Amino acid sequence: MANLKRGADSLLAGWGGTGATRAEVVHPLSDIDVAEIVRQKPERGVIARGLGRAYGDAALNSGGIVLDATALSGVRNLDEDSGVVSVAAGTSLEDLMRWLLPAGWFVPVTPGTRSVTVGGAIASDIHGKNHHADGTFGKHVLSMTLIDGTGTTRHLSPTETPREFWATTGGMGLTGIITEATFRLIPVQTSSMRVDTERASNLDDLMARMSDRDDEYRYSVAWIDCLATGKSMGRGILDRGEHALLSDLPANKRGNPLAFSSHAVVTAP
Known part of the structure:
Protein backbone atom coordinates (compact mmCIF):
# COMPACT_ATOMS: atom_id res chain seq x y z
CA MET A 1 0.00 0.00 0.00
CA ALA A 2 2.92 2.28 -0.78
CA ASN A 3 0.81 4.77 -2.75
CA LEU A 4 -1.98 5.01 -0.18
CA LYS A 5 -2.06 8.29 1.72
CA ARG A 6 -3.44 7.93 5.21
CA GLY A 7 -4.92 10.90 7.00
CA ALA A 8 -5.39 11.62 10.65
CA ASP A 9 -8.76 10.96 12.22
CA SER A 10 -11.17 13.55 10.84
CA LEU A 11 -14.50 14.97 11.97
CA LEU A 12 -16.95 14.44 9.12
CA ALA A 13 -20.55 15.47 8.55
CA GLY A 14 -23.06 15.41 5.74
CA TRP A 15 -24.05 18.52 3.82
CA GLY A 16 -26.66 19.29 6.44
CA GLY A 17 -23.85 19.76 8.98
CA THR A 18 -25.46 17.58 11.67
CA GLY A 19 -24.52 14.26 13.28
CA ALA A 20 -20.77 14.66 12.76
CA THR A 21 -18.59 11.65 13.60
CA ARG A 22 -14.87 10.89 13.61
CA ALA A 23 -13.26 8.42 11.22
CA GLU A 24 -9.90 7.68 9.63
CA VAL A 25 -9.93 9.07 6.10
CA VAL A 26 -7.82 7.29 3.47
CA HIS A 27 -7.03 8.63 0.00
CA PRO A 28 -6.56 5.81 -2.53
CA LEU A 29 -4.88 6.68 -5.82
CA SER A 30 -5.84 3.51 -7.70
CA ASP A 31 -8.26 0.59 -7.76
CA ILE A 32 -5.45 -1.52 -6.27
CA ASP A 33 -5.34 0.77 -3.24
CA VAL A 34 -9.10 0.48 -2.82
CA ALA A 35 -9.02 -3.33 -2.97
CA GLU A 36 -6.15 -3.51 -0.50
CA ILE A 37 -7.81 -1.39 2.17
CA VAL A 38 -11.05 -3.37 1.81
CA ARG A 39 -9.17 -6.68 2.18
CA GLN A 40 -7.73 -5.52 5.48
CA LYS A 41 -11.26 -5.86 6.88
CA PRO A 42 -11.09 -3.03 9.45
CA GLU A 43 -13.24 -3.68 12.50
CA ARG A 44 -15.67 -0.85 11.77
CA GLY A 45 -15.70 -1.43 8.02
CA VAL A 46 -15.16 0.91 5.07
CA ILE A 47 -17.48 3.37 3.36
CA ALA A 48 -16.79 5.46 0.26
CA ARG A 49 -17.15 9.24 0.30
CA GLY A 50 -17.20 11.59 -2.65
CA LEU A 51 -17.78 15.32 -2.29
CA GLY A 52 -19.96 14.99 0.81
CA ARG A 53 -23.17 16.48 -0.58
CA ALA A 54 -25.59 13.97 0.95
CA TYR A 55 -27.56 15.83 3.62
CA GLY A 56 -27.42 13.05 6.21
CA ASP A 57 -25.00 10.34 7.28
CA ALA A 58 -24.65 8.47 3.97
CA ALA A 59 -20.84 8.78 3.87
CA LEU A 60 -20.05 8.62 7.59
CA ASN A 61 -18.48 5.69 9.45
CA SER A 62 -17.92 6.49 13.11
CA GLY A 63 -14.70 4.90 14.33
CA GLY A 64 -14.08 3.21 11.00
CA ILE A 65 -12.52 3.94 7.63
CA VAL A 66 -13.88 6.52 5.18
CA LEU A 67 -12.45 6.14 1.71
CA ASP A 68 -12.14 9.52 -0.02
CA ALA A 69 -12.68 8.68 -3.70
CA THR A 70 -12.06 12.12 -5.17
CA ALA A 71 -8.51 11.31 -6.32
CA LEU A 72 -9.93 8.50 -8.48
CA SER A 73 -11.11 10.88 -11.17
CA GLY A 74 -10.87 11.50 -14.88
CA VAL A 75 -12.52 10.61 -18.17
CA ARG A 76 -11.42 7.21 -19.47
CA ASN A 77 -13.22 7.25 -22.82
CA LEU A 78 -15.84 9.19 -24.77
CA ASP A 79 -17.57 7.82 -27.83
CA GLU A 80 -18.58 11.05 -29.56
CA ASP A 81 -20.79 9.19 -32.04
CA SER A 82 -22.96 7.35 -29.52
CA GLY A 83 -22.61 9.70 -26.55
CA VAL A 84 -21.35 7.04 -24.16
CA VAL A 85 -18.69 8.03 -21.64
CA SER A 86 -16.56 6.02 -19.20
CA VAL A 87 -15.19 7.83 -16.15
CA ALA A 88 -13.51 7.12 -12.85
CA ALA A 89 -16.09 7.20 -10.08
CA GLY A 90 -14.47 10.08 -8.20
CA THR A 91 -15.03 12.45 -11.13
CA SER A 92 -17.31 15.36 -10.23
CA LEU A 93 -20.25 16.28 -12.41
CA GLU A 94 -18.81 19.80 -12.58
CA ASP A 95 -15.51 18.63 -14.07
CA LEU A 96 -17.33 16.24 -16.37
CA MET A 97 -19.63 18.94 -17.72
CA ARG A 98 -16.68 21.27 -18.35
CA TRP A 99 -15.13 18.54 -20.45
CA LEU A 100 -18.26 17.31 -22.23
CA LEU A 101 -20.09 20.50 -23.10
CA PRO A 102 -17.59 21.74 -25.74
CA ALA A 103 -18.03 18.34 -27.43
CA GLY A 104 -21.82 18.77 -27.56
CA TRP A 105 -22.80 16.47 -24.70
CA PHE A 106 -24.35 16.92 -21.26
CA VAL A 107 -24.79 14.67 -18.23
CA PRO A 108 -28.12 12.78 -18.23
CA VAL A 109 -29.21 13.88 -14.76
CA THR A 110 -28.13 16.99 -12.84
CA PRO A 111 -29.01 17.26 -9.13
CA GLY A 112 -29.28 20.48 -7.14
CA THR A 113 -25.49 20.79 -6.97
CA ARG A 114 -22.75 20.17 -9.52
CA SER A 115 -20.41 19.12 -6.69
CA VAL A 116 -21.34 15.44 -6.81
CA THR A 117 -19.17 12.53 -7.89
CA VAL A 118 -20.30 9.98 -10.44
CA GLY A 119 -19.90 7.24 -7.84
CA GLY A 120 -22.08 9.16 -5.41
CA ALA A 121 -24.63 9.84 -8.14
CA ILE A 122 -24.98 6.10 -8.74
CA ALA A 123 -24.87 5.05 -5.08
CA SER A 124 -27.62 7.57 -4.26
CA ASP A 125 -29.34 7.10 -7.63
CA ILE A 126 -29.81 10.85 -7.78
CA HIS A 127 -32.69 12.65 -9.45
CA GLY A 128 -32.73 16.04 -11.11
CA LYS A 129 -35.18 18.59 -12.41
CA ASN A 130 -35.66 16.31 -15.43
CA HIS A 131 -36.88 13.35 -13.39
CA HIS A 132 -40.31 13.33 -15.05
CA ALA A 133 -38.63 13.06 -18.47
CA ASP A 134 -35.44 11.05 -17.95
CA GLY A 135 -35.68 9.27 -14.60
CA THR A 136 -32.84 8.83 -12.14
CA PHE A 137 -29.12 8.62 -12.88
CA GLY A 138 -29.07 4.82 -12.68
CA LYS A 139 -31.39 4.53 -15.67
CA HIS A 140 -28.58 5.82 -17.90
CA VAL A 141 -25.76 3.65 -16.53
CA LEU A 142 -24.64 0.88 -18.87
CA SER A 143 -22.02 -0.71 -16.64
CA MET A 144 -19.86 -0.12 -13.60
CA THR A 145 -16.81 -1.53 -11.86
CA LEU A 146 -17.29 -2.42 -8.20
CA ILE A 147 -14.81 -3.59 -5.57
CA ASP A 148 -16.96 -5.68 -3.23
CA GLY A 149 -16.59 -6.45 0.46
CA THR A 150 -13.97 -9.15 -0.20
CA GLY A 151 -11.77 -6.83 -2.26
CA THR A 152 -12.80 -8.56 -5.49
CA THR A 153 -13.25 -6.45 -8.62
CA ARG A 154 -16.62 -7.04 -10.26
CA HIS A 155 -18.07 -5.70 -13.50
CA LEU A 156 -21.79 -5.05 -13.26
CA SER A 157 -24.43 -4.25 -15.87
CA PRO A 158 -28.24 -4.16 -15.85
CA THR A 159 -28.38 -6.96 -18.41
CA GLU A 160 -25.69 -9.42 -17.26
CA THR A 161 -25.80 -8.90 -13.47
CA PRO A 162 -29.14 -7.17 -12.83
CA ARG A 163 -29.47 -8.21 -9.18
CA GLU A 164 -26.07 -6.87 -8.18
CA PHE A 165 -26.34 -3.86 -10.48
CA TRP A 166 -29.63 -2.64 -9.05
CA ALA A 167 -28.57 -3.42 -5.48
CA THR A 168 -25.60 -1.12 -6.05
CA THR A 169 -27.58 1.58 -7.87
CA GLY A 170 -29.18 3.42 -4.98
CA GLY A 171 -27.43 1.07 -2.55
CA MET A 172 -25.72 3.92 -0.66
CA GLY A 173 -22.28 2.29 -0.95
CA LEU A 174 -23.25 -0.81 1.02
CA THR A 175 -22.45 -3.33 -1.74
CA GLY A 176 -18.89 -2.08 -2.22
CA ILE A 177 -16.82 0.73 -3.71
CA ILE A 178 -17.71 1.91 -7.22
CA THR A 179 -14.49 2.78 -9.07
CA GLU A 180 -15.63 3.34 -12.67
CA ALA A 181 -18.85 3.78 -14.61
CA THR A 182 -20.04 3.92 -18.20
CA PHE A 183 -23.25 5.78 -19.02
CA ARG A 184 -25.22 7.53 -21.75
CA LEU A 185 -25.17 11.29 -22.25
CA ILE A 186 -27.64 13.85 -23.60
CA PRO A 187 -26.74 15.53 -26.92
CA VAL A 188 -26.94 19.33 -26.93
CA GLN A 189 -26.55 21.89 -29.71
CA THR A 190 -25.67 24.82 -27.46
CA SER A 191 -24.47 25.62 -23.96
CA SER A 192 -27.57 27.75 -23.31
Whole structure:
Protein backbone atom coordinates (compact mmCIF):
# COMPACT_ATOMS: atom_id res chain seq x y z
CA MET A 1 0.00 0.00 0.00
CA ALA A 2 2.92 2.28 -0.78
CA ASN A 3 0.81 4.77 -2.75
CA LEU A 4 -1.98 5.01 -0.18
CA LYS A 5 -2.06 8.29 1.72
CA ARG A 6 -3.44 7.93 5.21
CA GLY A 7 -4.92 10.90 7.00
CA ALA A 8 -5.39 11.62 10.65
CA ASP A 9 -8.76 10.96 12.22
CA SER A 10 -11.17 13.55 10.84
CA LEU A 11 -14.50 14.97 11.97
CA LEU A 12 -16.95 14.44 9.12
CA ALA A 13 -20.55 15.47 8.55
CA GLY A 14 -23.06 15.41 5.74
CA TRP A 15 -24.05 18.52 3.82
CA GLY A 16 -26.66 19.29 6.44
CA GLY A 17 -23.85 19.76 8.98
CA THR A 18 -25.46 17.58 11.67
CA GLY A 19 -24.52 14.26 13.28
CA ALA A 20 -20.77 14.66 12.76
CA THR A 21 -18.59 11.65 13.60
CA ARG A 22 -14.87 10.89 13.61
CA ALA A 23 -13.26 8.42 11.22
CA GLU A 24 -9.90 7.68 9.63
CA VAL A 25 -9.93 9.07 6.10
CA VAL A 26 -7.82 7.29 3.47
CA HIS A 27 -7.03 8.63 0.00
CA PRO A 28 -6.56 5.81 -2.53
CA LEU A 29 -4.88 6.68 -5.82
CA SER A 30 -5.84 3.51 -7.70
CA ASP A 31 -8.26 0.59 -7.76
CA ILE A 32 -5.45 -1.52 -6.27
CA ASP A 33 -5.34 0.77 -3.24
CA VAL A 34 -9.10 0.48 -2.82
CA ALA A 35 -9.02 -3.33 -2.97
CA GLU A 36 -6.15 -3.51 -0.50
CA ILE A 37 -7.81 -1.39 2.17
CA VAL A 38 -11.05 -3.37 1.81
CA ARG A 39 -9.17 -6.68 2.18
CA GLN A 40 -7.73 -5.52 5.48
CA LYS A 41 -11.26 -5.86 6.88
CA PRO A 42 -11.09 -3.03 9.45
CA GLU A 43 -13.24 -3.68 12.50
CA ARG A 44 -15.67 -0.85 11.77
CA GLY A 45 -15.70 -1.43 8.02
CA VAL A 46 -15.16 0.91 5.07
CA ILE A 47 -17.48 3.37 3.36
CA ALA A 48 -16.79 5.46 0.26
CA ARG A 49 -17.15 9.24 0.30
CA GLY A 50 -17.20 11.59 -2.65
CA LEU A 51 -17.78 15.32 -2.29
CA GLY A 52 -19.96 14.99 0.81
CA ARG A 53 -23.17 16.48 -0.58
CA ALA A 54 -25.59 13.97 0.95
CA TYR A 55 -27.56 15.83 3.62
CA GLY A 56 -27.42 13.05 6.21
CA ASP A 57 -25.00 10.34 7.28
CA ALA A 58 -24.65 8.47 3.97
CA ALA A 59 -20.84 8.78 3.87
CA LEU A 60 -20.05 8.62 7.59
CA ASN A 61 -18.48 5.69 9.45
CA SER A 62 -17.92 6.49 13.11
CA GLY A 63 -14.70 4.90 14.33
CA GLY A 64 -14.08 3.21 11.00
CA ILE A 65 -12.52 3.94 7.63
CA VAL A 66 -13.88 6.52 5.18
CA LEU A 67 -12.45 6.14 1.71
CA ASP A 68 -12.14 9.52 -0.02
CA ALA A 69 -12.68 8.68 -3.70
CA THR A 70 -12.06 12.12 -5.17
CA ALA A 71 -8.51 11.31 -6.32
CA LEU A 72 -9.93 8.50 -8.48
CA SER A 73 -11.11 10.88 -11.17
CA GLY A 74 -10.87 11.50 -14.88
CA VAL A 75 -12.52 10.61 -18.17
CA ARG A 76 -11.42 7.21 -19.47
CA ASN A 77 -13.22 7.25 -22.82
CA LEU A 78 -15.84 9.19 -24.77
CA ASP A 79 -17.57 7.82 -27.83
CA GLU A 80 -18.58 11.05 -29.56
CA ASP A 81 -20.79 9.19 -32.04
CA SER A 82 -22.96 7.35 -29.52
CA GLY A 83 -22.61 9.70 -26.55
CA VAL A 84 -21.35 7.04 -24.16
CA VAL A 85 -18.69 8.03 -21.64
CA SER A 86 -16.56 6.02 -19.20
CA VAL A 87 -15.19 7.83 -16.15
CA ALA A 88 -13.51 7.12 -12.85
CA ALA A 89 -16.09 7.20 -10.08
CA GLY A 90 -14.47 10.08 -8.20
CA THR A 91 -15.03 12.45 -11.13
CA SER A 92 -17.31 15.36 -10.23
CA LEU A 93 -20.25 16.28 -12.41
CA GLU A 94 -18.81 19.80 -12.58
CA ASP A 95 -15.51 18.63 -14.07
CA LEU A 96 -17.33 16.24 -16.37
CA MET A 97 -19.63 18.94 -17.72
CA ARG A 98 -16.68 21.27 -18.35
CA TRP A 99 -15.13 18.54 -20.45
CA LEU A 100 -18.26 17.31 -22.23
CA LEU A 101 -20.09 20.50 -23.10
CA PRO A 102 -17.59 21.74 -25.74
CA ALA A 103 -18.03 18.34 -27.43
CA GLY A 104 -21.82 18.77 -27.56
CA TRP A 105 -22.80 16.47 -24.70
CA PHE A 106 -24.35 16.92 -21.26
CA VAL A 107 -24.79 14.67 -18.23
CA PRO A 108 -28.12 12.78 -18.23
CA VAL A 109 -29.21 13.88 -14.76
CA THR A 110 -28.13 16.99 -12.84
CA PRO A 111 -29.01 17.26 -9.13
CA GLY A 112 -29.28 20.48 -7.14
CA THR A 113 -25.49 20.79 -6.97
CA ARG A 114 -22.75 20.17 -9.52
CA SER A 115 -20.41 19.12 -6.69
CA VAL A 116 -21.34 15.44 -6.81
CA THR A 117 -19.17 12.53 -7.89
CA VAL A 118 -20.30 9.98 -10.44
CA GLY A 119 -19.90 7.24 -7.84
CA GLY A 120 -22.08 9.16 -5.41
CA ALA A 121 -24.63 9.84 -8.14
CA ILE A 122 -24.98 6.10 -8.74
CA ALA A 123 -24.87 5.05 -5.08
CA SER A 124 -27.62 7.57 -4.26
CA ASP A 125 -29.34 7.10 -7.63
CA ILE A 126 -29.81 10.85 -7.78
CA HIS A 127 -32.69 12.65 -9.45
CA GLY A 128 -32.73 16.04 -11.11
CA LYS A 129 -35.18 18.59 -12.41
CA ASN A 130 -35.66 16.31 -15.43
CA HIS A 131 -36.88 13.35 -13.39
CA HIS A 132 -40.31 13.33 -15.05
CA ALA A 133 -38.63 13.06 -18.47
CA ASP A 134 -35.44 11.05 -17.95
CA GLY A 135 -35.68 9.27 -14.60
CA THR A 136 -32.84 8.83 -12.14
CA PHE A 137 -29.12 8.62 -12.88
CA GLY A 138 -29.07 4.82 -12.68
CA LYS A 139 -31.39 4.53 -15.67
CA HIS A 140 -28.58 5.82 -17.90
CA VAL A 141 -25.76 3.65 -16.53
CA LEU A 142 -24.64 0.88 -18.87
CA SER A 143 -22.02 -0.71 -16.64
CA MET A 144 -19.86 -0.12 -13.60
CA THR A 145 -16.81 -1.53 -11.86
CA LEU A 146 -17.29 -2.42 -8.20
CA ILE A 147 -14.81 -3.59 -5.57
CA ASP A 148 -16.96 -5.68 -3.23
CA GLY A 149 -16.59 -6.45 0.46
CA THR A 150 -13.97 -9.15 -0.20
CA GLY A 151 -11.77 -6.83 -2.26
CA THR A 152 -12.80 -8.56 -5.49
CA THR A 153 -13.25 -6.45 -8.62
CA ARG A 154 -16.62 -7.04 -10.26
CA HIS A 155 -18.07 -5.70 -13.50
CA LEU A 156 -21.79 -5.05 -13.26
CA SER A 157 -24.43 -4.25 -15.87
CA PRO A 158 -28.24 -4.16 -15.85
CA THR A 159 -28.38 -6.96 -18.41
CA GLU A 160 -25.69 -9.42 -17.26
CA THR A 161 -25.80 -8.90 -13.47
CA PRO A 162 -29.14 -7.17 -12.83
CA ARG A 163 -29.47 -8.21 -9.18
CA GLU A 164 -26.07 -6.87 -8.18
CA PHE A 165 -26.34 -3.86 -10.48
CA TRP A 166 -29.63 -2.64 -9.05
CA ALA A 167 -28.57 -3.42 -5.48
CA THR A 168 -25.60 -1.12 -6.05
CA THR A 169 -27.58 1.58 -7.87
CA GLY A 170 -29.18 3.42 -4.98
CA GLY A 171 -27.43 1.07 -2.55
CA MET A 172 -25.72 3.92 -0.66
CA GLY A 173 -22.28 2.29 -0.95
CA LEU A 174 -23.25 -0.81 1.02
CA THR A 175 -22.45 -3.33 -1.74
CA GLY A 176 -18.89 -2.08 -2.22
CA ILE A 177 -16.82 0.73 -3.71
CA ILE A 178 -17.71 1.91 -7.22
CA THR A 179 -14.49 2.78 -9.07
CA GLU A 180 -15.63 3.34 -12.67
CA ALA A 181 -18.85 3.78 -14.61
CA THR A 182 -20.04 3.92 -18.20
CA PHE A 183 -23.25 5.78 -19.02
CA ARG A 184 -25.22 7.53 -21.75
CA LEU A 185 -25.17 11.29 -22.25
CA ILE A 186 -27.64 13.85 -23.60
CA PRO A 187 -26.74 15.53 -26.92
CA VAL A 188 -26.94 19.33 -26.93
CA GLN A 189 -26.55 21.89 -29.71
CA THR A 190 -25.67 24.82 -27.46
CA SER A 191 -24.47 25.62 -23.96
CA SER A 192 -27.57 27.75 -23.31
CA MET A 193 -30.92 26.92 -21.80
CA ARG A 194 -34.36 28.07 -22.92
CA VAL A 195 -36.31 28.87 -19.74
CA ASP A 196 -39.96 29.81 -19.27
CA THR A 197 -41.06 31.28 -15.93
CA GLU A 198 -44.65 31.54 -14.69
CA ARG A 199 -46.27 32.85 -11.51
CA ALA A 200 -48.97 30.75 -9.88
CA SER A 201 -51.63 32.30 -7.66
CA ASN A 202 -52.08 29.32 -5.31
CA LEU A 203 -51.20 25.66 -4.92
CA ASP A 204 -53.98 24.38 -7.20
CA ASP A 205 -52.89 26.80 -9.91
CA LEU A 206 -49.26 25.77 -9.47
CA MET A 207 -50.00 22.05 -9.73
CA ALA A 208 -52.17 22.60 -12.80
CA ARG A 209 -49.41 24.60 -14.48
CA MET A 210 -46.83 21.89 -13.64
CA SER A 211 -49.02 19.25 -15.29
CA ASP A 212 -49.88 21.37 -18.31
CA ARG A 213 -47.48 20.85 -21.23
CA ASP A 214 -45.24 18.83 -18.91
CA ASP A 215 -44.02 16.69 -21.80
CA GLU A 216 -42.75 19.78 -23.65
CA TYR A 217 -40.00 20.50 -21.11
CA ARG A 218 -37.11 18.36 -19.99
CA TYR A 219 -36.59 20.35 -16.78
CA SER A 220 -39.17 21.60 -14.31
CA VAL A 221 -38.91 23.09 -10.81
CA ALA A 222 -41.19 25.20 -8.61
CA TRP A 223 -40.72 27.47 -5.61
CA ILE A 224 -43.61 27.68 -3.15
CA ASP A 225 -44.26 30.58 -0.80
CA CYS A 226 -44.91 28.68 2.43
CA LEU A 227 -45.89 31.89 4.27
CA ALA A 228 -48.84 32.72 2.03
CA THR A 229 -52.29 32.09 3.49
CA GLY A 230 -55.92 32.15 2.45
CA LYS A 231 -56.62 32.19 -1.27
CA SER A 232 -52.89 32.65 -1.93
CA MET A 233 -51.82 29.57 0.01
CA GLY A 234 -49.22 27.64 -2.00
CA ARG A 235 -48.59 30.41 -4.50
CA GLY A 236 -45.28 30.09 -6.25
CA ILE A 237 -43.04 30.43 -9.26
CA LEU A 238 -42.62 27.70 -11.86
CA ASP A 239 -39.49 27.45 -13.97
CA ARG A 240 -39.41 25.05 -16.92
CA GLY A 241 -36.56 24.64 -19.33
CA GLU A 242 -34.98 22.82 -22.21
CA HIS A 243 -31.53 22.83 -23.79
CA ALA A 244 -31.58 25.63 -26.34
CA LEU A 245 -31.34 24.71 -30.01
CA LEU A 246 -29.00 26.51 -32.35
CA SER A 247 -32.04 28.20 -33.89
CA ASP A 248 -32.97 29.61 -30.46
CA LEU A 249 -29.76 31.66 -30.24
CA PRO A 250 -29.38 35.20 -31.53
CA ALA A 251 -27.32 35.43 -34.70
CA ASN A 252 -24.22 36.77 -32.90
CA LYS A 253 -24.08 33.67 -30.66
CA ARG A 254 -24.42 31.01 -33.33
CA GLY A 255 -20.77 31.05 -34.40
CA ASN A 256 -19.62 29.34 -31.18
CA PRO A 257 -22.80 27.91 -29.65
CA LEU A 258 -21.09 25.60 -27.16
CA ALA A 259 -18.94 28.30 -25.56
CA PHE A 260 -19.62 29.02 -21.90
CA SER A 261 -18.21 31.08 -19.08
CA SER A 262 -17.44 29.19 -15.89
CA HIS A 263 -17.35 32.11 -13.49
CA ALA A 264 -16.95 31.81 -9.74
CA VAL A 265 -20.14 31.30 -7.75
CA VAL A 266 -20.82 33.97 -5.15
CA THR A 267 -20.98 32.52 -1.65
CA ALA A 268 -22.46 33.87 1.55
CA PRO A 269 -21.91 32.87 5.19
